[in-house]
Amino acid sequence: MKRCTLGLPHAHRVMNRSSNGTVRIYWYRTRGGEQIGKFVGASYAEAIALETAGAQEVIAAYARKPERPEANAATLRGVIVRYKASPTGFLRLADKTKVNWRRSLDLIDAKFGNLTTKAVSAKGVKKAMIAWRDGFKDTPRQADAHMTVLKRLLSWAVENEEIEKNPIERVEGIYKSNRAALIVEPDALEAILERATPEAQLAIRFAAATGVRREDLCEIEWSFLRENHLLFPTNKSSGRKIVRVPLLGEAWAVVEELKKQREQAIAEGRVPSAFMFVTDRKTPWKPDSLTQAFARAAKAAGVVGRRLNDLRGTAITKFVVAGFDNDTIADIVGWEVTRVANIRKHYVDSWNVAERLMQQLERSRQTG
Structure with missing residues (x-):
């Protein structure tokens, strides 16, 4: 059903769906002016039908002298x-x-x-x-x-x-939400990667190694690559903030794999994408599509309660193990220092304590 057009000069029409599913249509004398009509329906079709039926009432309200809550207020x-x-x-x-x-x-x-x-x-x-x-x-x-x-x-x-x-x-x-201290643990990550597509695997591995936001991950271009790091404007800041992300271990391994794929494409006469991470159709990932790819792989792997965004916590544990301090990590991933400290305390410090205890138990067993 087509929307109702009343031909009222400067009148402003707003339509939205409320949390309970109802559709509301509002008419205003001008943008930012007095409301002259309101129609509520259970669906778009019903709301538009009510609007069409009440069109004359809106026109009449428009023709009346404007009401003001208070003179010049x-x-x-x-x-x-x-x-x-x-x-x-x-x-x-x-x-x-x-x-x-x-x-x-x-x-x-x-x-x-x-x-x-x-x-x-x-x-x-x-x-x-x-x-x-x-x-x-x-x-x-x-x-x-x-x-x-x-x-x-x-x-x-x-x-x-x-x-x-x-x-x-x-x-x-x-x-x-209590997701601030969540990560995708190594065994869960391995299980997810086993069930992800080859293209999704590369993006997931890179996210777990760098902590790059989903939106930024999908927009990383080859031109952002430097000798041992990425340098790019963040999506969240609309390009106002430039971040430097170090490429350690696994992150660099992913880059090397992507380089080989790019070189092969050029050798075969194909034009490679300007973006580092692409789908099986060689088009850049869309953020929601990457989230869905992760969710499907996690479901197939039986991993419950973990999201793509939790890979950022996983990356933080890698940066901690690599010797970065909390302030530096917070700057890399764009988190508050307290959240980084929480990850360190919950996981890395706990892992270290557990490792020391196991070593002590082993020594005690050997010495009898």
């Missing part, structure tokens, strides 16, 4: 419009981040757009914003993501003297 909707246009706000985000934040900003606009900037600091607003966040509790990570956007929006508004204070500045998230 600024609203949160206006703040959103200015935030989206600000080089210190929305415009400084990475393109991928913008896609996700737009969805959240549309939801915030729909819920709190008519709230005046003076009212943001009023008693009860904080509670209302927390209740809105909790409306997405069935998907806690998404709920926290929406709240993060709202927090940042309000902080930007404070910085730019749009509002006096951010009422949710210290509100904590509802998503709890």
Whole structure:
């Protein structure tokens, strides 16, 4: 079913799906202006059908004199419009981040757009914003993501003297994860590699040896390779941060294998990819495809509770064993020093203690 087009000059239409699956369509007099229509359906088709049936009501609301919460009063909707246009706000985000934040900003606009900037600091607003966040509790990570956007929006508004204070500045998230100290242990990694495709094996081995983020791994180009390290702009920073990743042992072994494949392709008259890690179709890996390849291999190997991202912890154990200090490792993988220390304590130090105990037991057995 085609979307409803009403031909209203400057009118703005927003459509999104809520956490419970319902589809909502909002009409505004202008982008950032007064809401003049709202339609909620169990599906896209139903929402659009309701919108089509209520088109005349939207047109009538558009024709009426604009309503304002208070004469010349600024609203949160206006703040959103200015935030989206600000080089210190929305415009400084990475393109991928913008896609996700737009969805959240549309939801915030729909819920709190008519709230005046003076009212943001009023008693009860904080509670209302927390209740809105909790409306997405069935998907806690998404709920926290929406709240993060709202927090940042309000902080930007404070910085730019749009509002006096951010009422949710210290509100904590509802998503709890205990993955900070998880790694893929050597025996589990070996089992996963045995069941992964040859192309996935190379990427997984490299990730376990370097701690490179999934998105960066998929975008590593041959031009990033130096004598004994990689030098590249990170995806997460939109290229603003350049990282240097040392290529030790296994990481260099993977590079050598990839070099041989590249040389063979050239010898056979084929044009090799500019990217180091490619699929069996010789196209660069997509982040989600690599995650799925890892998940399939882990499932086939009977490895439960481990994700592709946990290979970053595995790499940290290798850097620790190689003699790197926590600060250096944190800089390489982009983690906080405390998280690196946690990996060191949970695994490497524990392994060393266990090894010493085994040696002592063996000596005791030999001396009788």
